[in-house]
Amino acid sequence: MPTAEASIPRVTDALVTVRPALFPALVGASSSAARLSLSVATGTVSETAARPTPAGQRLIDLPQSGLERTVVAPSMTFRVGNDGAVGVSALLAYQRFASPGLGLLDGQSLYHPPSWAAGETSSGSGVRVDAAYRLGERFEWSAGYQTRVNMDAFSNYRGVYSDPGQFDIPAQASLGLSYALVPSLSFDLAVDRILYSGVTPFTSNGLPNRVLALLGDGLSPTFAWRDLTVYSIGSTWRNPLIGEVQLRYSTRQQPEPTSALLRRALEPDVADYAVSLGWARPTGSRSRMAVVANYAPQPYILGLPTHRSLSSASRVEFEALWALHF
Secondary structure, eight states: OOOOOOOOOOTTHHHHTOSOOSSOHHHHHOOOSEEEEEEEEEEEEOSSOOOOOOTTSOSOOOOOSEEEEEEEEEEEEEEETTTEEEEEEEEEEEEEEEOTTTTOOOTTOSOOOGGGTTTOEEEEEEEEEEEEEEETTTEEEEEEEEOOBOOOOEEEEEOTTSOEEOOOBOOEEEEEEEEEEETTEEEEEEEEEEOGGGSOOOOOTTSOHHHHTTOSSTTOOOOOBOOEEEEEEEEEEEETTTEEEEEEEEEOOSOOBSSHHHHHHHGGGSOSEEEEEEEEEEEETTEEEEEEEEEOSSOOGGGSOTTSOGGGOOSEEEEEEEEEOO
16 A cells, blocks of 8 residues: 655654654665754744644744744664664754844834843753654554753843743653555544643743733742643545645643642633644645644634734634745
8 A cells, every 4th residue: 555755754843843743754765774864943932831833733934023943953863673763863952032134123013022132042952862663554653752951041031020031942752643544544643741840931921911910929829830731633635636635633732830820810811722724735846835724712822922912813813825946
């Protein structure tokens, strides 16, 4: 039975999109015993704890002011027999506050971090291990573990209550399963455990005011995040004429505070699940068209940069992208 073409997973998937690629092409397409690669990923991240948008639920990131994170990851992947692979990666992370327009301040933004003028940066490092194995022609699984990336704290940029800006990348573990019912129809299941309890929370302006009102004095509840487990299930249907259609369901993307009082204050603004429907089709030998629709019962408040107005958040999001490779 023919199988769908697989792509080599990047170790930075867990830092940028989290949802892991289920099977490295090295297992089925390469005859070499080991492969050295280098991944570089850059993206804007939220100041508040939030899992990055899963793969397939966002086509393109619009230029915007905010905390920019770059991760450089040299990796070595080894074959295990004919149907398995193990990868070890070093994670080298770099963070700075940036804006569109060749570093010039965006005059349309309502929010400018104090550390912007100082040109302050932070860095950190970590390690990630991934494994993948194919059982027959229908079933595949993958697993990975990433250590915490301890980033240097920003000295000039501080939160609402003068806490230093320390935006560590939490440790996380992932497991993915994929099953091809027929060559044109496959199902996948992913589980991610993100250890937010190991990182220092930051009282950003991005938190709702009713949450900030409960903090800042001697009677305030302890502000800390719980670890987060994210489940996602999806189905992909492929047709040579129509293209590729994917439906995906994901559970909560933002962690909960350990305090019951803070959880109740945050609950109205955070979605417990999200659903995405996407379609993609080649429009030529070097071009591709993709359309994605996302729905969540509440806005993703914690996933938005702090300078955005909460009133602009929408429960339904549509994206279309036409890409030309050259």
